[in-house]
Amino acid sequence: xxxxxxxxxxxxxxxxxxxxxxxxxxxxxxxxxxxxxxxxxxxxxxxxxxxxxxxxxxxxxxxxxxxxxxxxxxxxxxxxxxxxxxxxxxxxxxxxxxxxxxxxxxxxxxxxxxxxxxxxxxxxxxxxxxxxxxxxxxxxxxxxxxxxxxxxxxxxxxxxxxxxxxxxxxxxxxxxxxxxxxxxxxxxxx
Amino acid sequence: xxxxxxxxxxxxxxxxxxxxxxxxxxxxxxxxxxxxxxxxxxxxxxxxxxxxxxxxxxxxxxxxxxxxxxxxxxxxxxxxxxxxxxxxxxxxxxxxxxxxxxxxxxxxxxxxxxxxxxxxxxxxxxxxxxxxxxxxxxxxxxxxxxxxxxxxxxxxxxxxxxxxxxxxxxxxxxxxxxxxxxxxxxxxxx
Numbered sequence: 252x253x254x255x256x257x258x259x260x261x262x263x264x265x266x267x268x269x270x271x272x273x274x275x276x277x278x279x280x281x282x283x284x285x286x287x288x289x290x291x292x293x294x295x296x297x298x299x300x301x302x303x304x305x306x307x308x309x310x311x312x313x314x315x316x317x318x319x320x321x322x323x324x325x326x327x328x329x330x331x332x333x334x335x336x337x338x339x340x341x342x343x344x345x346x347x348x349x350x351x352x353x354x355x356x357x358x359x360x361x362x363x364x365x366x367x368x369x370x371x372x373x374x375x376x377x378x379x380x381x382x383x384x385x386x387x388x389x390x391x392x393x394x395x396x397x398x399x400x401x402x403x404x405x406x407x408x409x410x411x412x413x414x415x416x417x418x419x420x421x422x423x424x425x426x427x428x429x430x431x432x433x434x435x436x437x438x439x440x441x
Numbered sequence: 442x443x444x445x446x447x448x449x450x451x452x453x454x455x456x457x458x459x460x461x462x463x464x465x466x467x468x469x470x471x472x473x474x475x476x477x478x479x480x481x482x483x484x485x486x487x488x489x490x491x492x493x494x495x496x497x498x499x500x501x502x503x504x505x506x507x508x509x510x511x512x513x514x515x516x517x518x519x520x521x522x523x524x525x526x527x528x529x530x531x532x533x534x535x536x537x538x539x540x541x542x543x544x545x546x547x548x549x550x551x552x553x554x555x556x557x558x559x560x561x562x563x564x565x566x567x568x569x570x571x572x573x574x575x576x577x578x579x580x581x582x583x584x585x586x587x588x589x590x591x592x593x594x595x596x597x598x599x600x601x602x603x604x605x606x607x608x609x610x611x612x613x614x615x616x617x618x619x620x621x622x623x624x625x626x627x628x629x630x631x
Contacts, residue, residue, distance in 0.1 A: 429618070
């Protein structure tokens with residue numbers, strides 16, 4: 252059985268609905284791809300927006316494409332202190348009851364009533380990986396990070412899909428707590 | 442044997458030498474205690490200073506008293522990105538080869554050539570606690586945090602002294618990675 256896989260830190264970012272792209276960037280605007288991300292079909296855009304909370308503004312937050320059904324702001328708990336909101340720890344897309352924010356683009360602004368979350372740590376795996384690692388979709392596993400800030404992340408969600416590439420995702424707080432950088436190898440513990 | 446103890450998050454802060462207090466706040470200046478900290482004899486001061494790095498400034502960083510032999514800036518790795526330096530993960534006082542910064546107070550400024558660190562996670566214990574928890578000074582232990590962001594901190598330094606009060610200290614990145622707040626109970630794992 253395989254157990255080692257690469258980790259990546261997700262910095263704060265925004266997914267936008269088509270409707271919100273038009274409001275923030277203008278009618279018929281299309282996001283411009285800056286670079287592909289490790290997950291097939293996902294990409295970082297050249298565009299950034301400001302996210303305004305009750306206390307402060309996070310300026311220049313990167314947009315990830317393509318457009319989603321609902322706009323979603325993924326920040327760390329540290330970012331939450333800056334903004335003045337407490338983002339719940341959620342799986343992507345699970346936005347109910349999360350705090351809102353004001354989003355400001357070059358052509359307009361929009362107030363979202365929910366959508367600010369801290370992404371729950373998770374592992375992306377292709378269907379063929381799942382067999383090799385002896386896990387299945389929605390499993391919860393432990394993952395060890397070695398080093399001077401070594402730790403074991405518990406309660407890590409496994410997400411298996413034919414469009415996924417093998418990678419563990421944590422946010423910046425979690426990555427820094429373990430003192431890891433993108434591409435460091437970590438270990439699934441059975 | 443006892444195993445549970447409270448955790449506390451250390452936000453960014455500065456310890457200053459007497460010489461630097463005079464430079465930053467004026468001759469014969471004495472720091473003003475705002476409140477006592479959990480460790481006997483340690484206190485948060487009313488005074489704050491700005492810490493300037495190559496990339497940005499951390500404004501209003503709290504000073505902790507009393508004065509130390511050498512000035513020391515304790516920040517998270519997230520703060521390090523903001524400043525534009527990479528603080529090594531160190532025990533308090535172990536400053537050799539760490540990055541410097543410019544410190545700006547109301548009456549002057551000083552450039553320190555080293556002293557910017559990320560504090561290594563550790564546990565403070567009174568001598569009498571050590572017996573009850575079955576550990577001794579300089580032991581390395583594992584500590585479990587429960588909850589939705591449950592994890593196990595490995596490589597946690599135990600510091601035993603008759604002037605210490607029982608508490609685990611982590612920085613803000615580590616606290617947020619585990620989604621804990623001050624006073625949450627965590628567990629030493631043997």
